[in-house]
Amino acid sequence: MSLRRTKSIESSIADSLEKGHSLKRTLGTxxxxxxGVAVAVGAGIFSVGAKAAGSYAGPSVxxxxxxxxxxxxxxxxxxxxxxxxxxxAGSAYTFTYATLGELLAWIIGWDLILEMLTAAAxxxxxxxxxxxxxxxxxxxxxxxxxxxxxxxxxxxxxxxxAIFTTLLVFGTKLSARVASIFTLIKIAIVVxxxxxxxxxxxxKNYTPFIPDAIPTKGGDGDAWGQSLFSFMTGAxxxxxxxxxxxxxxxxxxxxxxxxxxxxxxAEEVKNPQKTLPRGIFAGLAIVTVLxxxxxxxxxxxxxxxxxxxxxxxxxxxxxVAVGAGWAAQVISVGILVGLTTVIMVLLLGLSRVLFAMSxxxxxxxxxxxTSAKRGTPVRIQIITGLAVALIAGLTxxxxxxEMINIGTLSAFVLVSIAVVxxxxxxxxxxxxxxxxxxxxxxxxxxxxxxxxxxxxxxxTWVRFAVWLAIGLIVYFAYGRRHSVVGIxxxxxxxxxxxxxxxxxxxxxxx
Numbered sequence: 001m002s003l004r005r006t007k008s009i010e011s012s013i014a015d016s017l018e019k020g021h022s023l024k025r026t027l028g029t030x031x032x033x034x035x036g037v038a039v040a041v042g043a044g045i046f047s048v049g050a051k052a053a054g055s056y057a058g059p060s061v062x063x064x065x066x067x068x069x070x071x072x073x074x075x076x077x078x079x080x081x082x083x084x085x086x087x088x089a090g091s092a093y094t095f096t097y098a099t100l101g102e103l104l105a106w107i108i109g110w111d112l113i114l115e116m117l118t119a120a121a122x123x124x125x126x127x128x129x130x131x132x133x134x135x136x137x138x139x140x141x142x143x144x145x146x147x148x149x150x151x152x153x154x155x156x157x158x159x160x161x162a163i164f165t166t167l168l169v170f171g172t173k174l175s176a177r178v179a180s181i182f183t184l185i186k187i188a189i190v191v192x193x194x195x196x197x198x199x200x201x202x203x204k205n206y207t208p209f210i211p212d213a214i215p216t217k218g219g220d221g222d223a224w225g226q227s228l229f230s231f232m233t234g235a236x237x238x239x240x241x242x243x244x245x246x247x248x249x250x251x252x253x254x255x256x257x258x259x260x261x262x263x264x265x266a267e268e269v270k271n272p273q274k275t276l277p278r279g280i281f282a283g284l285a286i287v288t289v290l291x292x293x294x295x296x297x298x299x300x301x302x303x304x305x306x307x308x309x310x311x312x313x314x315x316x317x318x319x320v321a322v323g324a325g326w327a328a329q330v331i332s333v334g335i336l337v338g339l340t341t342v343i344m345v346l347l348l349g350l351s352r353v354l355f356a357m358s359x360x361x362x363x364x365x366x367x368x369x370t371s372a373k374r375g376t377p378v379r380i381q382i383i384t385g386l387a388v389a390l391i392a393g394l395t396x397x398x399x400x401x402e403m404i405n406i407g408t409l410s411a412f413v414l415v416s417i418a419v420v421x422x423x424x425x426x427x428x429x430x431x432x433x434x435x436x437x438x439x440x441x442x443x444x445x446x447x448x449x450x451x452x453x454x455x456x457x458x459x460t461w462v463r464f465a466v467w468l469a470i471g472l473i474v475y476f477a478y479g480r481r482h483s484v485v486g487i488x489x490x491x492x493x494x495x496x497x498x499x500x501x502x503x504x505x506x507x508x509x510x
Contacts, residue, residue, distance in 0.1 A: 004101030007360065007485045009086050009429065012098060015359055016088040016267050020369055023267045023355075023376070024171075029279045031176040032269065036262055036283020038183045038341035039349075040255065041190065041290060048255050049295045050314045054307030057248030058211040058240055059299040062292060064249035069288040071249075071452060072256040074445035075412035076284060077435045078419040079263045080277040084432035085422070087272035091263040091349070092411040094356055099418040099425065102362075102486070106479055108414050109357050110471035114464075115407030116261065116350035117388065120161075120343055122404065124392035127339040128156025133332050157392035164344040165385030168351070169371075169378050175344055182341045187290070189334035193315065193327065194293040200322045201300035211304065213241025228458050250455035253405055255291060256284075260411060261349030264356075273432030347388065351381045361487070362479035406464045409453045416446035 016023070027035075053061040082095040093112060097105035132144040145152045167175045262280050269275050294315065298307075301318040310317050316328035355377045359368035371378050420439040422429070435441055480486060 004103065005485055005489055006099065006101055007097045007105075009098050009426065011485075012086055012088045012094055018359075020372070023352075023370060025268055025270045025272075026171070027176060027265060027269045027275070029275050029282070031180075032262055032265070032275060032279025033282040033286070034180045034183050035176065035265070035345055036280060037187065037286050038179045039261055039345035040283070040287045040342075041183070041186055041338055048252055049291070049298055050307050050317060052248035052251045053295070053299050053304050054310065054313045055248075056239060056244045056251060058208070058244075058304040059206045060210040060245045061248050061252065061299060062295040063210075064245055064252050065255075065288070065291045065295050067246075067249040068253040068256055068452075069284070069291070071253070071412075071445065071448040073281075073284060074441055075260070075416055075449060076280055077433075078412075078416045078442055078445060079260055080280055080433045081419055081431055081435050082415065082422070083263045083266045083276040083280075084273045085429050087266045087269065087276070088356070091260055091266070091353060091356075092415045093353055095418050095422075096414050097360070099421040100414065102480075102483060103475070104414060106357075106362055106475045107468065107471065108411050109353055109362070110468065110474075111407045111410045112260075112264075112353045113350065114467055115404055115411065116346050116353065117384075117391070118407070119404045120346040120350060120388045121157075121391035121395075123339050123342050123346070124157040124161050124388060125154055127160050127336065127343060128154040128392075130332060130336045130339065131156045134336050151394060154393045158389045160340065160343055161347070161385050161389040161392065164347055165381055167344070168348055168385075169376055169381050171376060175348065179341045179344055182337055186334055186337045186341070187286075189330060189337065190290050190294065193331060193334065194290075194297050196324070196327055197297035197301055197315075197319070200319075200324065201297065203300070205300050205303050210242070210245060211240035213244060214239050228454050228456060228461050232454075246451075247455050250405070250452045252291075253409070253452055256287070260408065260415075261345055264349045264352040267352075273430075277433040347381070347385060350388075351377055351384045354380050354384060357479075359484075361482045361484040362475070365482070365484075403460060403463060403467070406453055406456055406460055409449045410464075412449040413446045413453075416442045416449065 049061055049065070052064055053059070057064050079091070079095075083091075086094060086098060088094055091112065093105055093109035096108045129144045132142055135142045144154060144156060146155050147153070164175070167178060262283070263276070266272050266276060269279075298315055298318050302321045306321050307313040307317060314331070316331045319325065319327040319331070354363065355368050357363045358365055358380065367380050367383070368377060369379060370376060419435060419442045423438060
């Protein structure tokens with residue numbers, strides 16, 4: 001059977017109504033907007049910007065955030081068009097299945113698993129670390145890790161993942177209400193930081209806005225640490241300048257991941273054709289304003305060289321440098337609160353992608369069974385929670401950070417292309433939202449996302465290739481043979497051959 005076999009949109013919508021394998025529609029525009037802010041405003045707003053400013057872009061990191069937001073907005077428009085036309089679980093996986101075929105759908109689903117699994121594990125790990133930092137503010141000496149039969153275990157990661165896995169099992173609406181409370185608190189903390197930091201801004205620190213490019217220290221011999229673009233073109237790894245700005249944009253893109261996660265909840269949204277686009281764009285607008293405000297305050301408070309000299313640069317670095325160390329305590333609490341809701345939304349998104357893939361038979365179909373009372377995929381939610389907790393609690397997740405970006409960007413590329421394909425294949429399909437200036441904007445989205453991918457390190461690309469290879473093995477060993485679409489196509493093919501044989505036999509008899 002063809003590797004490009006597709007699943008019709010009508011079949012996807014029909015499957016969303018299948019008894020025992022469907023989700024309840026309980027979410028509104030407010031829930032989606034909060035979900036977007038909840039997953040995007042995390043540790044990134046306090047640390048990623050500082051790292052990008054100090055190591056790559058200088059004050060022009062603000063432009064990096066704007067470029068990343070623009071790229072994200074283009075991709076999100078493509079997601080919004082798809083979600084308004086195909087309001088079922090699975091996000092980019094489901095959209096790709098309907099347009100580009102089963103193999104690419106599997107690859108993008110596998111990428112989404114990579115993105116959300118690694119992101120949830122990384123952030124759960126850091127949540128445990130920041131929890132110990134908050135304890136230290138009250139002079140409580142509680143370590144982030146404990147020794148269990150010779151293993152170093154991050155107990156905080158286990159606790160927070162267990163709490164939100166339980167909440168998600170009991171219902172998406174309940175989880176959204178809890179997320180709303182935490183999200184409003186962390187928005188208040190971010191606004192507080194911006195307002196206080198504004199009093200310490202020195203305009204001279206914005207000059208030069210785009211620092212002159214300089215060779216990266218020790219970069220000549222580090223083939224794995226330089227960007228794939230530099231590696232392919234032979235350009236010497238460099239900091240700052242235009243390419244430093246672009247590298248910074250690739251790094252801060254991490255702060256925008258998660259808006260695609262909202263699309264995974266399409267099957268749980270009331271009136272998704274209108275609600276999804278509104279919720280996604282409102283959340284993106286709020287996040288972009290907060291990020292630009294933080295980056296302007298950060299680079300205005302201290303020279304970017306101060307951030308470059310600190311290997312663990314964060315927003316707290318700038319406040320300590322200007323003598324406002326007390327604000328660092330507020331930031332520590334803000335980071336902890338910020339990370340809390342990110343974990344919840346990522347656990348939700350991961351389980352919904354796995355749910356869609358298992359309902360299609362590419363993973364064991366029994367996993368897609370939903371609770372009759374709560375309408376949630378209990379089995380998958382518990383399995384994903386356990387997997388995230390084990391990775392976060394028992395491993396060094398630092399090496400996985402850039403894998404989050406490449407998984408997200410690869411999904412953005414394919415969804416952007418798929419929108420153009422769907423316009424041609426199904427011009428009759430009702431769309432509550434349409435990407436303007438198609439196919440120009442979707443193609444631009446794909447190009448920009450791929451460009452950001454090229455600015456990730458060669459080592460990240462190698463790890464990504466290994467992950468894809470493992471995924472292809474799983475697909476050809478299991479998914480392809482158990483695909484519901486494939487089984488149905490084979491049944492129709494066999495029936496056609498049989499009917500033709502019977503007709504030919506009848507013809508010979510006559």
